[in-house]
Amino acid sequence: xxxxPANNNWLGDPKLRAIAWQALALVALGACAWFLVGTILxxxxxxxxxxxxxxLSRSASFAIGETVIPYSAADSYGKALLxxxxxxxxxxxxxxxSATLLGILIGIARLSRNWLVAKLAAVYVESVRNVPLLxxxxxxxxxxxxxxxxxxxxxxxxxxxxxxxxxxxxPGLADHPVWLAVTAALILxxxxxxxxxxxxxxxxxxxxxxxxxxxFGAPLAFSLPELQGFNFRGGITFSPELSSLLIxxxxxxxxxxxxxxxxxxxxxxxxxxxxxxxLGLSRSDVLRLIVLPQALRVIxxxxxxxxxxxxxxxxxxxxIGYPDVVSVLNTMVNQTGxxxxxxxxxxxxxLAISTGISLFTNWYxxxxxxxxx
Amino acid sequence: MDLWGRRLQERLERTMRRLIPxxxxxxxxxxxxxxxxxxxxxxxxxxxxxxxxxxxxxxxxAGFSAPNARGTWSGLDVDYCRAVAAAMFGDxxxxxxxxxxxxxxxxxxxxxxxxxxxxxxxxxxTRDTANGFHFAPITFFDxxxxxxxxxxxxxxxxxxxxxxxxxxxxxxxxxxLADYFRSHGLSYQPVIVEALAxxxxxxxxxxxxxxxxxxxxxxxxxxxxxxxxDDYIILPExxxxxxxxxxxxxxxxxxxxxxxxxxxxxxxxxxxxxxxKTVTDFLKSSNPSIQRLLGEMPGFGAALGVDEKWAYAVIKxxxxxxxxxxxxxxxxxxxxxxxxxxxxxxxxxxxxxPPLR
Numbered sequence: 001x002x003x004x005p006a007n008n009n010w011l012g013d014p015k016l017r018a019i020a021w022q023a024l025a026l027v028a029l030g031a032c033a034w035f036l037v038g039t040i041l042x043x044x045x046x047x048x049x050x051x052x053x054x055x056l057s058r059s060a061s062f063a064i065g066e067t068v069i070p071y072s073a074a075d076s077y078g079k080a081l082l083x084x085x086x087x088x089x090x091x092x093x094x095x096x097x098s099a100t101l102l103g104i105l106i107g108i109a110r111l112s113r114n115w116l117v118a119k120l121a122a123v124y125v126e127s128v129r130n131v132p133l134l135x136x137x138x139x140x141x142x143x144x145x146x147x148x149x150x151x152x153x154x155x156x157x158x159x160x161x162x163x164x165x166x167x168x169x170x171p172g173l174a175d176h177p178v179w180l181a182v183t184a185a186l187i188l189x190x191x192x193x194x195x196x197x198x199x200x201x202x203x204x205x206x207x208x209x210x211x212x213x214x215x216f217g218a219p220l221a222f223s224l225p226e227l228q229g230f231n232f233r234g235g236i237t238f239s240p241e242l243s244s245l246l247i248x249x250x251x252x253x254x255x256x257x258x259x260x261x262x263x264x265x266x267x268x269x270x271x272x273x274x275x276x277x278x279l280g281l282s283r284s285d286v287l288r289l290i291v292l293p294q295a296l297r298v299i300x301x302x303x304x305x306x307x308x309x310x311x312x313x314x315x316x317x318x319x320i321g322y323p324d325v326v327s328v329l330n331t332m333v334n335q336t337g338x339x340x341x342x343x344x345x346x347x348x349x350x351l352a353i354s355t356g357i358s359l360f361t362n363w364y365x366x367x368x369x370x371x372x373x
Numbered sequence: 374m375d376l377w378g379r380r381l382q383e384r385l386e387r388t389m390r391r392l393i394p395x396x397x398x399x400x401x402x403x404x405x406x407x408x409x410x411x412x413x414x415x416x417x418x419x420x421x422x423x424x425x426x427x428x429x430x431x432x433x434x435a436g437f438s439a440p441n442a443r444g445t446w447s448g449l450d451v452d453y454c455r456a457v458a459a460a461m462f463g464d465x466x467x468x469x470x471x472x473x474x475x476x477x478x479x480x481x482x483x484x485x486x487x488x489x490x491x492x493x494x495x496x497x498x499t500r501d502t503a504n505g506f507h508f509a510p511i512t513f514f515d516x517x518x519x520x521x522x523x524x525x526x527x528x529x530x531x532x533x534x535x536x537x538x539x540x541x542x543x544x545x546x547x548x549x550l551a552d553y554f555r556s557h558g559l560s561y562q563p564v565i566v567e568a569l570a571x572x573x574x575x576x577x578x579x580x581x582x583x584x585x586x587x588x589x590x591x592x593x594x595x596x597x598x599x600x601x602x603d604d605y606i607i608l609p610e611x612x613x614x615x616x617x618x619x620x621x622x623x624x625x626x627x628x629x630x631x632x633x634x635x636x637x638x639x640x641x642x643x644x645x646x647x648x649x650k651t652v653t654d655f656l657k658s659s660n661p662s663i664q665r666l667l668g669e670m671p672g673f674g675a676a677l678g679v680d681e682k683w684a685y686a687v688i689k690x691x692x693x694x695x696x697x698x699x700x701x702x703x704x705x706x707x708x709x710x711x712x713x714x715x716x717x718x719x720x721x722x723x724x725x726x727p728p729l730r
Binding site: 064141145239319330331339 | 475479503534535536537542545547548552554555561562563564565566567568571574578580582
C-alpha cells in the first residue's frame, strides 16, 4: 500500500498519457515526412534531376504581357515570380471588392418586396452558380476577343477611351511630379483624419490633395491612349485577359456572396425588425442599424470561405492567357525543368495569400462578433 | 495481479487491437513508397516483360501525333513509337500511347509513366543534363517562326516591332521569342495561353498580330484550323533551332541504344533505297550493308538484345525515314512541308546515319 505506484504509474495518468500519444503521433508524422522527402530527393539525384531554388537568381529570359512593376526578359526568375504574384494579387483584390459589392446588392435585391427585382436576382444567382467557372471565363474571353473590332476600328465612345479586341484603353496619369505630391497630400489627410476624427477627415481628404494640385498650377498631366503602329500606347489598358478574368470571377463569386448575405439577413429574428419599426425607425434605418450589424455575424465566416475560393480560382487565369503566378511558374518550370520547386512555390504563394485573408477576416469577425460583458 | 495492473493490461490490449490495422496500413504505405528508381537495364527488361511500350506523345498535333476519327494515332512521332515496338517485339502495334501536354511530358518520363517520349521535343543542354534525359537521333529538324494574316502586309519578322504576339506556354517558344526581340532591339507584347486550341482561336479572332511556334506546328495549325489557309503566311525567318528527338531517361543504356538504332535504321534504309514495299526483295541482296541491316548477317540484333530481324520488322511495318516523313508531314500529307533540312545528307539535308556495322 505504501508502495503505491506514484512514480512508475504515469501510464495511469490520463494527462501524461495524452501527451505521450500526441508526441508519438508527431514523431511518426515527422518520420513519414522525412522519409518521403528523402526518397524524392534520392530518386531525383539518381535520375540526375537538379534540385533547389538556385534558379531563382538566374535570368528569366521570357517576357510577361502585363506587369504591375517594370520587368523585362533580362530580369531574374525571382523578379518574374514577383510580377506573377503581384498580378494575382491585383486580380484578387479587384475581384473580391467588386464581387462583395455586387453580391450584397444582389442578396438584398433577392429579398426585395418588388417581385421583378427579387425574381431577376434569383435568376442571376441560379444561372451563374450552376455553370462551371472555367466555362464562364471562356465565354467572357471569347465574347471580348471575337465580338470586338481590331485596334484600327476600335470603338471610341469618349475622348481618350478606346474599346477593341486589344482591350479597354482609358486615360491614365502621366509621369509628372504633381501626382507624387497629390498622393503624399492624400496620405497626410488620411493620417490627420484618423487622428482628429471623422469631421476633419471629411473636409481634409478632398481638400488637401485638391489644394496641392491647384498649388502646382492645376497641370493636366494625363496620358492618353494613342494608336501607334500595331497597338495603343499610353493610358491605362485593361487587357481582354484581365477584363474577362475580373468579370468572370466577380460575377461568379457574387452569386455565392448574394446567398450568404440573404441567409445572414434572414437569420435576424423578425421580432428585431418589428421592434425597430414600432420604435418609429424607417425601413432603411432598420436595415442599416438593426439588421445588418446582426447579420454580419452570420455573414462573415462563410464570406471568408468565399474569398478563399475566389483567390484560388484566380489560377484559372492560365486558361485565358492572363499572366498570373501559375502562368509565370508554368513557364519557369518548363524552362528550368524544376517541377517540384515550381509547384512548391505556387502552393506557398496561395498559402500566404489565403493566410492573409484568414487573418483579416478573423480579425474582422472578432470585431463584429457579439461581445459578452 | 493488483487492480491497477489488470486495468493497464486491458487498456494495452484494447489499444493494440485498435492500432494493428493502422500499423498494417502504415507498413503497406511504406513498402509502396520504397519502390526505388530504375536500375541499369531495368527499363528494357520491364518493357520486355510487360509486352508493350508506353510511349508519350502529343495530345494532338496534326502530322506529328493525333488520333483519327477511329481513335487510331498517326503522325511522325507516333510512327517512331511504333518503330521501336517493331524492333523490340517484331510487332509495331505493341504500343500504348500516352498523350501528354507540354508541361506533363518531362515529369511523365522522369517518373517512369512512359518509357519513351516521342513528342516534338527539342533537344537542349538543360534537358540533357538537369532534367536527366538522353536524346535519340533527331527525327525532325524544325525552327520557330511567325505566322501573320496576309492582309496585314507584313513580309518579315523585323516589321513586328510593337506587335502583340500569341504563344503557347510550356515550351521554349517564350524564351526564343524574348531572345529574338531583345537581340534585335524590338518590343512586343506576349499573350501566353495554356491550350493550343485556345491559342489558335484567339489568333484567328484577331487578338494578336502574329502567332509564334515551330514552323511545322504553324503549318499544322494553318492546315487544320484556319477557315481559309491561304489567308495566312509563315514569315521566312527561323528564330531558333528546334531539333526534335525522342528522349529516354538516364539509367538504362540498353534501352537508349535500341531507340537510337531504330531511328538510324530508318535513315539507313532510305539511304540504301529500301522501303516497306521492297524490303522483302532486299532480303536476298548480296550487298553486305543491306545484309547487316536486315539481319541476314547476324550479330547486330543480339548486340542490341533483340531479334536479328529487328530492322526488317521496322522497315516492313513502319517504313524508312522518307516514307514516314512523306505520309505524315511531307508531300503525301495535308501539311505539305518540304524535306529541307530533313533530306538525307546525300540530297543536301542533315539526316545521316552512322554506319551500321
